[in-house]
Amino acid sequence: MTATNPMTSSTTGTAGPDPMSPELIADPCGGYGKLREQAPVLRGQFMEGSPVWFVTRYEDVHTVLGDPRFVNDPASVPGPVAVDIRRNVMESMGVPPELGEYLSGGIIDSDAPDHTRLRKLVSRTFTVRRVADLRPRVEAITAALLDDLAAAAPGPVDLVETFAYPLPITVICELVGIPEADRPAWHDWGRALVSMNPKVLPDALRAMVDHIHDLIRRRRAEPADDLLSGLIRTHDEDGDRLSDAEMVSLVLTLVLAGHETTAHLIANATVALLAHPDQLDLLRRDPGLWPGAVNELMRWCGPVHLVRLRYAATDVELGGVRIRAGDGVQAVLVSANFDPREYADPDRLDVTRRPSSRGDGHVGFGHGAHYCLGAALARQEGEVALHALFERFPNLSPAIDPVELVWQQVPGARRLAELPVTV
Template identity: 60%
Template sequence: MSTPTEVQDLTAPEFTADPYTGFARLREQAPVTHVTMLGSPPVVLVTRYDDVRTVLTDPRFVNDPELAGGPGVRELILQKLGLDDDLAGYLIRNILTTDGAEHTRLRKLVSRAFTVKRVQALRPRVEEITARLLDDIAAAGRVDLVEAFSYPLPITVICELVGVPEAQRPQWHEWGRVLTSRDPERMSGVLRAAVDHTHALIDARRAEPADDLVSALIAAQEEDGDRLSDREMVTMIFALVIAGHETTAHLISNGVLALLTHPDQLAVLRAEPHRWPQAVNELMRTRGPVQFTQFRYPVEDVELGGVPIPAGTPVTAGLLAANHDPRAYERPDELDVRRETGRGEGHLGFGQGAHYCLGAALARQEGEVALRMLFERFGDLALAVPAREIPWMVQPGFSRVAELPVRTS
C-alpha cells in the first residue's frame, strides 16, 4: 500500500479531465495519500468507502482546525486568492465549518425549514416552478439546460424559502458561480457585494418581516440576542443560498446527461415511474457533483487504511471515489436505477454524521421533480451535440457540466 508521501496534484489533467479514472486509480493504488489543490499545502485524501465514512462520522474528526491545533487550509487558500481576513471570515466561519455546541446551535435555528414535512409542503411550488420553466424550454426548442432549467429551479426555490427578492436572484446565481469557482480576479469584489447585499436584506426584513427564513432568524435573534449575531446571519444565508442551489443544479444537469447517454435506464424510468426517487439516489451516487469534502482535522492521532495520521493533519474525504468503491457496491461504475439501497440512500454524496447535508431532502425532491417532469414532458429530449463535446468545468472538487445543449424534438 502506498503511504501518504507521494503528493498528487488534484488540478492535474488526470483528475480534472477524467476524475472517475483518476480517483479510481488512487483508491486502488494509494487509498490514503497526500494531495494538493489551488496552491494548498499537502493534505491527506482518503478514497475507500470505509475510510471516507470514518472521516465523516467519527467524532475525532472536526471541521474547525482550531479544535485540533492544526493549520487552517481553507484560510491559506483564501489568502492566496487575495481575500483579507475579515472578508474571508464570511466563508470560513459558518454552519458548515463549526462543531459541537456551536454547530448544534446554528443548525437548530434553520433545521425546521428543511424537515421532511416542510419539504413535502413545498412540493406543489417546486412542481409549479418546474412546469413554468418547461413551458419556456418548449417554446425555445433548443436550449442550454444548465442555464434554462438546472440553475433556475433550485435558486428560485431556495431564495423563496430564505427570503431573497425575485429581482435579486440572478445576482445570487452569478455570485454563487464566482465564489464556487474561486476566480481570484473577482472573489474580493463579489464577496464584498454579497456581504453588503445580505446585510441590507437583513435590515429590510427587520423593518418589514415576511414569511421567510431571514425573518425567522431575526425573530430568534430578538428573542435571545446572544444566540445569533448579524454576522452569523449573513454567513448562514450565504451557506444556505449558495450550497442550496449550486449542488442541486449540477445534480440535475449531471443526471440528465447520464440518462440521455444510458437510454436503457431512462426506458426503465419511463416504464416504472415509481422508481424516480430511487433513481435520484443512484444518480447522486454515480454522478454526484461533489468529488470530496471540505477539510476535516483529527483531534488525536488516528489511523486510516493502515496509515497513521497525526492529530491536526488536514484530511479530505473522497466522496466520488467512495461512491464507486467495489468493496461497498456490486458493479460500482454501472448506473442502475433499480439498484436497491436498503434503508439508507445508498451513497455518501450528502455526507454522513453531524454535518450531513441540511438540505438533502429538498435536493432529492427537486432532483426527482425536475428529472421526472422534464422527461415526461419531452419524450424526444436529446442532446443537441455529441456527448463527447459536452464541456465540463475544470474545477478541482466538482464534477459539473458547463453547458448542456438539448433539443426537445
C-alpha cells in the same frame, strides 16, 4: 499546472494526490479511482499546497465523515492551534480576512456545540414533512420552466441556464427570503465564487455579504414569512444564539448550497440518462422508480467530489496509516461512491439499485453531523425536475456530440458549463 499524473504535485514535485492536477480535474472518477486502488489513505497536498491526507475508500470515508475524532474547525484540535488550511486557500484566492470569516466561520466549518446550535436554528425548514409540503410549489415552478422550454422548441436551448439553475435557485430564494429581482445577481455571484478565480471571487463575495446586510435591514423594517425574518427575530431576541456574522454566513451558505449542487445534479443526471436509454426506458415504464433513481444518480454523477476538509483532533489510525493530531484530512466522495468493496458493479448506472442498510447507500450528501441539511429538498427537486422533463419532452436529445460538452475546470467538482439540447 503541468502535471498529468494524479500522484504528482504540480507545485512541489512531491508524490501524492494533487486536486489541481489536470488529470483529476478532467477525469475525477477515473483519476481518484486509480488512487483508491493504490491505497486507502495517501499523503498529498491541498489546493494551495498544504500537506493533507486523502481518504479514498468507502469505509474510511464513512469513518472520516461520521467520527468525532475528525473535526471541521482546526481550532477544535486540542493543544497548539492546527494550521488553518482554509484560510491559506482564501488568501491564495485573494479573499481579505474580514470577508473570510463569512466562509469559514459558519455552519459548515463549525463543530459542536456551535454547529449544533446553528443547525437547530434552520433545521425545521428542511425536515422531510416541510419539504413534502413544498412539493406543489416545486412542481408549479418546474411546469412553468418547461412551458418556457416548449416555447423555445425545437431549440437548441441551454438546459443549465433555462432549467437546471432557475428551479433550485427560485425554491431556495423563496424559502430564505431573497427577492425575485435579486436572484439573477445571486446566480452570477455563485458562479464567480465556485470558479475559484481570484480575479472575480473576492468582489463577488463582497457583493453577496453587502447584499445580505442590506436585506437584513430591509427585513427588519418589513418582516416576511421567510427564514431570514425568523433568523432576525432570533438574533434580536437573543443575540447569544446567533451573531451578526453567523446570520450573514447562514444566509450565504443556504442560498449557495441550496441551488448550486442541485442545479448540477439535474444537469449531470440529464446527460447520464440520455447516455443510458435503457435506464431511461425503465423510468418511463415505471415512474415509481424515480425516487430511488435520483439516489443512484447522486452516487453515479453527483457534482460534489471532495467534501469540506477535516482535521484529526487526535492521533488516529486509518487505513493502516497513522494520522497525527492537527493533520488535514480530505475525504474523496467520488472514489468512495465507486468503491467495488461497497458496490456490486459500481461503474454501472442502475436506477433499480437500492441502498444497503446505511442511509442513502452513498456519501454524495455526506454523512454524520454535517450531513447535507438540504438533502431531502435536493432529492425532491431532482425527482420532480427530471421526471417532468423527460415526460414533457420524450424526444429530448443533446444538441451537440456528448464528447463536446464543456465541463468547468474546477477541482473537486463535476459541473457542466452548459448543456445544449433540442426539445
